[in-house]
Amino acid sequence: MSTAHGARARARIEVTAAIKDEARRQLAAEGAARLSLRAVARELGMVSSALYRYFPSRDDLLTALIIDAYDSLGESAEAAHQASADPYARWIAVCAAVRGWALDHPHEYALIYGSPVPGYTAPDTTVPPAARVGLLLIGIARDAHEGQGLDRPALPADLRPEAERMAADLAPDLPPETVTALVAAWAQLYGLVGFELFGQFNRVVEDREGFFRHAAGQLAEGVGLMPGSV
Amino acid sequence: MSTAHGARARARIEVTAAIKDEARRQLAAEGAARLSLRAVARELGMVSSALYRYFPSRDDLLTALIIDAYDSLGESAEAAHQASADPYARWIAVCAAVRGWALDHPHEYALIYGSPVPGYTAPDTTVPPAARVGLLLIGIARDAHEGQGLDRPALPADLRPEAERMAADLAPDLPPETVTALVAAWAQLYGLVGFELFGQFNRVVEDREGFFRHAAGQLAEGVGLMPGSV
């Protein structure tokens, strides 16, 4: 068993953390593709083969960083959520938090929401932390729904089954119209953030912050959240 | 001068094309990060150093592929544009073409709209081909605008200057409200496509095609295009 009370076990935890820290530094500085196991080991004063005792491959190290990144983003978003009062303000705050986190951690954002590293497929371990922001957005819609109801325009007939399936999966207490709008807004949010972060707005949008605020407000209204609601 | 009528000049063109073709094959098969100059050369029966006579670095080869990818995507979108009649149908068709092209060329899509390859910044050469889809969307809005006018809700006061600047840059004949909505819709479109392509919709959206159609319709209405308009 890996009971955690040996001096050895403690050392293992510390070394593992040190590796992740150094890897995160390199990730932030150079990006995922330039993250090198050998460089991490070198910086930590250990030989590269020793590092494989802690992470069996580069992909495993990346996976650990991905999970941490999702959690860090989720924390930022949840903090912004709790700091705001009404649903509309919360929506804007969460969107702004996602954007702010992305601008602060561009390479980590690229790691989780950019192109997946080729040949690499994230294991299921990453699913729960990846869902945190989505769950937050759903929660906001739920609060608003309980407050006053969110009337969304009816869905086209051919999308109803899918919409009902998604609603059953994600938020059985919300109408399918709202859930569909939520999923779309969720993806679109990351379109806005990604375009700004990856330079697609260069020479196009200057006032990034103001533009984003406005677009996030439009997204909110798209899921039925209105500025003045409870 | 590099007057183009020598046997050598012709050979150069052919070899350059062969390199790009093989590189594209590897890109499609394995992704940008696994694209290897040596492997391309090996496959072409030449030694790796010879390849540097054609592309001075791996990044230059990638840039060539990026430009080709933008052009290929632009062509698909333009074909879809011409095959449709009214502005709303054109909008949906162009969005669907973008999605279809992305699904057919996932690694090339990742190359141009995913995380930029770290340490790499695209040169200005890529700007015009990158703008093709955007220009198409602007054109659709312009057609609809001439037809009947697109009344968009008024912008918040603090965004007016930026919106007017964007309109002056991108489409001086369109109202700032429409241009702002267009830019947002443009980014959001790629959010939808990227989420589907990069697996974020796994276990969430099943009927990807239907969901996308609906979301694209919402985007259209967001810029003021209505299903029944001229």
Next chain:
DNA sequence: ACAAAAAAGAGAGCAGTGCTCTTGCATGGG
């Protein structure tokens, strides 16, 4: 037409990468 210049290919070599295997040492549990 012929020599000089430019362009292209071939090969060796450098520094770096992920990863594996073997060897030696220290530590913790029975």
Next chain:
DNA sequence: CCCATGCAAGAGCACTGCTCTCTTTTTTGT
């Protein structure tokens, strides 16, 4: 106490991008 396990170290393999030199081939200027 002692042996099995955990860990570190080093050598080594196959690969990468890229540079440099040397030779051959083609183009161009006189």
